[in-house]
Amino acid sequence: MHIDAHFVTKIVPQHCIYGSFPVDANFAIDSREVQQGDIFVALIGVHVDGHDFIEQALQKGASGIIANMNRQQDLMQKHATILQNKSVMFVPDSKQALIDIAHAWRMQFNYPVVAITGSVGKTTTKEMVRNILKQADMQHIVSFGNQNTLIGISLNILKMRSFHKVAVFEVGISEKGNMKKLVQLLRPTIAAITYVGHGHLQGLGTVADVAREKREVFSMLSDADIGIINGDQPELCDVSYAHPVVRFGKKTTNQIQARKIVTENNSISFIAKIYQKKYNVILPTVNQARVSNGLCALAVGKLLNISDECLIQGISQPTMVDGRFQILPHQSGSIMIHDAYNSNPESLKASIAAFESYQTSLKKVLVLGDMMELGAQSNFWHRQLGRMVRKVSDLNCVILIGKHVEWAKKTMPLGMTCLKFDSVEDAFDSVKNILLQKDKVLLFKASNSLRFSELVQKLQEV
Secondary structure (H helix, E strand, O other), rough: OOOOOOHHHOOOOOOOEEEOOOOOOOOOOOOHHHOOOEEOOOEOOOOOOOOHHHHHHHHOOOOEEEEEHHHHHHHHHHOOOOOOOOOOEEEEHHHHHHHHHHHHHHOOOOOOOEEEEOOOOHHHHHHHHHHHHOOOOOEEEEEEOOOOOHHHHHHHOOOOOOOOOOOEEEOOOOOOOOOHHHHHOOOOOEEEEEOOOOOOHHHOOHHHHHHHHHHHHOOOOOOOOOEEEEEEOOHHHHEEEEEOEEEEEOOOOOOEEEEEEEEEEEEEEEEEEEEOOEEEEOOOOOOOHHHHHHHHHHHHHHHOOHHHHHHHHHHHHOOOOOOOOOOEEEOOEEEEEEEEOOOHHHHHHHHHHHHHHHHOOOOOOOOOOOOOOOOOOHHHHHHHHHHHHHHOOOOEEEEEEEOOHHHHHHOOOOOOOEEOOOOHHHHHHHHHHHHHHOOOOEEOOOOOOOOOOHHHHHHHOO
C-alpha cells in the first residue's frame, strides 16, 4: 500500500503527468517549508498563488509538483530546465486533488483515528495525547502544529502509514458547515470536544451555535465509535448522542474527573479519577486550563487501551506549545509569557488567572490585544477585559494594543498605569524599555491577527 503514480492517478482521473511520480513522498504547500523529496502542491490562495513559488520549491529539494492544468503551458516553458527529471502532474484543481487524494488515502487504514476540537485547548490536548503515546511506546502520527483546516488535515493524512497504530488530528472551524466537511474527510473513530466558548462568533453565531457546530465532529461516528465531551458544559452534556460518550471534568458525574485541585510553587496538583481508580497528578504549570486538557487526553488514552500508569505519566510531562502560556526567560533577567497564539473571553480569563497564580519576585505587566471575531458582542467582552485585569492583585502596569481594547480602558482598575497603542510596531519601543528594566514578567495575550508572535520574537532578539 503506497502513495504512488497508480494510486494518485486512479483518484484524479483527469490528469497530465510527466516524469516518475515518487513513492510515499510527503506533500507541502509552502515553498519555504519544503523538505528534500516532497511533492509541492501549488495552491491558489486569497493573497498568494503557489504557482509563483514552484521554482523556489524545486530549488529547496522538491521531487515534483502538482499544479493546475490551465497553467501547464506557461509553467512548462518558464521552468523547462529545472523541471527536468522531476515529477510534474497537472490537474483541474490542485486543492481539490490534494483533498481527494488525502480522503482516498485515509480510507486505506482501519486503526483508530482521533479528532480533537474545541474553542480552546485543542493543540495542548493533542500534545498531551502525544506524550501519552510516547509513554506507551505506541507507533503514532500526530498532526503538526495547528494544521487543522481541510488543507492542513489533508497534508497530515498523507503522512499516515501502515506501521502506525493510531493517528491524532486537531480539527478547527470558523464558519458554519466547516466541521461536516472536515470529518467527512477525516472519518474519525474517536472524537473529542475540549470546551465550547466564545470563539469565532462572527462566523458561527451564538455559543449555542458554536456547540452545535462543534458536535458535528461526531457526525461520522458509527454506533461502535466513541465521543468524548466536557461533561461540565450543559451545551455538550445535556444532549442525546447516537453513539457512546465519555465525559470528563470536575463534576462527579464524569467518568474522568479532577478533584482537589491546588496551585502552588508554580505547579498544579490534583487527584485524577479514571472511572473508579484515583491517581495523584502534578502538572508543571500554573494554567488551570491544562487540568481540563489533561482530563480530555486521559479519556482519549483510555479509549486507546493504554494503561493508567502511562496515562498519568504522559499528562504529567511538560507540554510546551508555541504561544500557549509559553514561558520565555529573557537575557535581561525579565521573563516573557507568550500566550498570544489566539484569544477569546474564555482563554483570556484562564490566562489572566494563571498569571495571577504565577509566583515570582518580578513585577507583573500585562500586554493585551484585541480579541477578534466576537461579532456584535465585541464591545461587551472588551469592557469585561478591564474587569478581568482587576483579578491580578500585584499588577505593575497594562499595555493595550489594537482597536477594540479601547473599550477596556473604561473598566481598568483605578490608578492603574495603562498605555494604549494602535499596533505592535507602535508599542515596540515602550514594551522593549519595560522588558529591559530587568525586573518584569510580561504576559502577552491577543488574537493571532494582532501579530503578537512577531512582537515576542523581535523582543527575544533585543
